[in-house]
Structure formats: C-alpha cells, structure tokens
Amino acid sequence: MWQKIFPTFSQSFRLLSQSPCVICDNTGQGVLCKTCRQTIKKPKYSCRVCGQLLIGQSTDNRCRECIKSPPAYESLHYIGTYDEVLSTLIIRAKVGKQLSAVIALQLLVDDFTDNHKQWGQTFADYHLLPMPIPRSRLMQRGFNLPLLLAKRLSVQLNLPIIPQHSITLPFFVDKQAKLNRQQRQKNEHIYRINHQLPKKMLMIDDVVTTGTTIGQLAKRLRREKVTDLSVWAVARGHHSNCR
Ligand SMILES: [Zn+2]
Numbered sequence: 001m002w003q004k005i006f007p008t009f010s011q012s013f014r015l016l017s018q019s020p021c022v023i024c025d026n027t028g029q030g031v032l033c034k035t036c037r038q039t040i041k042k043p044k045y046s047c048r049v050c051g052q053l054l055i056g057q058s059t060d061n062r063c064r065e066c067i068k069s070p071p072a073y074e075s076l077h078y079i080g081t082y083d084e085v086l087s088t089l090i091i092r093a094k095v096g097k098q099l100s101a102v103i104a105l106q107l108l109v110d111d112f113t114d115n116h117k118q119w120g121q122t123f124a125d126y127h128l129l130p131m132p133i134p135r136s137r138l139m140q141r142g143f144n145l146p147l148l149l150a151k152r153l154s155v156q157l158n159l160p161i162i163p164q165h166s167i168t169l170p171f172f173v174d175k176q177a178k179l180n181r182q183q184r185q186k187n188e189h190i191y192r193i194n195h196q197l198p199k200k201m202l203m204i205d206d207v208v209t210t211g212t213t214i215g216q217l218a219k220r221l222r223r224e225k226v227t228d229l230s231v232w233a234v235a236r237g238h239h240s241n242c243r
C-alpha cells in the first residue's frame, strides 16, 4: 500500500536531493543538513538492555527496571535520543506523511549501518520484524513507518523481513497517546501469530518511549519459541530519573 503513496528510494532521492533540510530549511545539503544531523545525540551512559539513560556508570550497566524485571528481549539499539531532530522527523513522517522526512529517516538508517558494520554482523542470521500496527491505523495512515525503516535496513544488512501477515494486531483498546504511563501498561495489545516464526528476530520500530509495546510483543514472541530477540529503533525516549 505504501508504494502507492511513496515512490522508490532512488526516485525519491533524485526528486529530493535539491530539497531544503526538513528541520532548518537550509538548502544545498539535501533533506537533512550536516548541522542538524550532528545535533542527534545519544547519552554517554545507557542501560545495556533497554537503552534507557543512566546517570553515570553502574556495576553491570543495567537500569533499575531491567534489574528488577528484565524485558523479554535481550537488547535495544537505536540511533539517538528522541529529542528535537528525531521527534520532528518521526512526527512529520508518520503523522504529516511528509516524504522528505521519510527520506531523511532512511538516510539516517544508512548512516547507522555504515557506522556500525560490526553491529550488523551480530544480526547476520536474524529476520527483521517491523512493529505491527492495528489494521484500522494502517488503513487511516496508508503506510507503516517501521516497515519503511525495515526495508532500508533489509537492503543495507541483506536481511529478510518477516511478512506483515505473519503477525497481526486485530484489536486495539484505546489510543495509546491519550493514556498515562500506568494506563498504557495495562492496555495490552492482542497480537495474533498466523505463521511459524524464525528463531532469531530483530524488532524494528521508529521510537521506543516507555518500552511497554515492544515488551508486550517480545513476551508474546517468546511463547512462540523465538530464541534470540532484540530491538532496533530510530529513537529512544529517556526519562531523567533513571539510574
Ligand atoms: Zn538542517
């Protein structure tokens, strides 16, 4: 469905190489200028499991929540903190359906894989799983941003993508955005697994904030005998009271 809305990457790239920067409107450097790229940051210390910000180094580099109740996935990897540049790009891509923002995110995927060659090798025998979204939202939006990101990662890392019909999300209780943290944690997604899944999977998402949604899917996948499970996201939201 997304192909009807978005042209191929090479078509878009040609189309947009002369476009101004999505963030600051600077011209001459494509959809994301060098200055804006350089403002994307990661915390110096972060939890080696969930990626959450750590205030200083700890003995085993895990946050309190991961020590108390480890998530069902092994590790979470991401490009940068969910702050000005990444949040603007993701919202403009997802909500505004702005093609230049999608292209900018795909360029960041390329940067990430180019700069983390060894990281890519760790997942050489994994399958990519774009986070499923409810059918109703897919109809409304017309595309699934995690799938567009997974397609780019798939090209860069030469990894297969798990077909979308393998895991579906027929029910969605309420809009997550309107709920507070506690309500969100109770608001369980009911995933339906329609096909046998590979043993090693890398879940792909645009942004991970509380981690509740990926945590729920990870738990569900473990029941399907998935043995190795990690997460890759463009951005990670941080709360400053974490240690
Ligand atoms: Zn810029």
Ligand SMILES: [Zn+2]
Pocket: 047, 048, 049, 050, 051, 052, 062, 063, 064, 065, 066, 067
């Ligand atoms: Zn953690």
